[in-house]
Amino acid sequence: MLSVFATNMLTAMGLALGIDYSLFVLARYREERLHGRERPDAIAAVGATASRAVLFSGIAFTLAMVGMCWCRARSCAASPPPRFWWRSSRSRRL
Numbered sequence: 527m528l529s530v531f532a533t534n535m536l537t538a539m540g541l542a543l544g545i546d547y548s549l550f551v552l553a554r555y556r557e558e559r560l561h562g563r564e565r566p567d568a569i570a571a572v573g574a575t576a577s578r579a580v581l582f583s584g585i586a587f588t589l590a591m592v593g594m595c596w597c598r599a600r601s602c603a604a605s606p607p608p609r610f611w612w613r614s615s616r617s618r619r620l
Contacts, residue, residue, distance in 0.1 A: 536591060547580040551576045
């Protein structure tokens with residue numbers, strides 16, 4: 527289970543990245559329109575460049591957050607860290 531701090535942090539980061547990425551795509555679209563491209567051509571150019579960058583960046587962010595939650599990072603978990611196979615209770619007894 528994630529702590530309240532981690533939940534709020536993930537929500538804020540998701541909103542910030544979503545707004546940032548949408549502004550990036552919109553700025554790229556406007557740039558294409560200023561260069562004289564028609565609307566469908568500008569949308570295609572943005573989809574081929576900025577949208578691909580946003581997609582891969584968003585995937586990287588998602589994987590990083592999932593990895594952090596999966597590993598139960600101490601700063602984000604409300605529960606104690608997991609016991610790993612190399613730190614089993616059996617190996618401590620030896």
